[in-house]
Amino acid sequence: MDGRRRSDIRPGLRVSIVLKKDQRTGKLTEGIVRDILTNSPAHPHGIKVRLKNGEVGRVKEILDD
Template sequence: MSADLPTRDELRQGMTVEIEQVNGDRIVGEVGVVLTDERTHPEGILVKLKSGAEGRVKQIGPEI
């Protein structure tokens, strides 16, 4: 598990994050819903962005 990946506790609805989708594409958007129940996940917390895209959070803005 990477210590660099954000935990569920760090994520809030509306914050800007970069996610990696299943196909490997990385996109930036606003968190709509946090889908992972666990506090951490080895590949990143799964979220659904307000745009409807789903993926695992790789980093939190505004550093993006």
């Protein structure tokens, strides 16, 4: 499942995100969602989240549900 709809994402989910610094390469970072930062119901590049380790990026894939 991709991460473009806010309703699919909730704190505690394991996701893959792309950090701002990795947008050119598309390198994925795995982690657990702590906060959802995007307010709109959907975003074409992925919902922006903060992981438990403090990293911020856009969700590319939801790894568990």
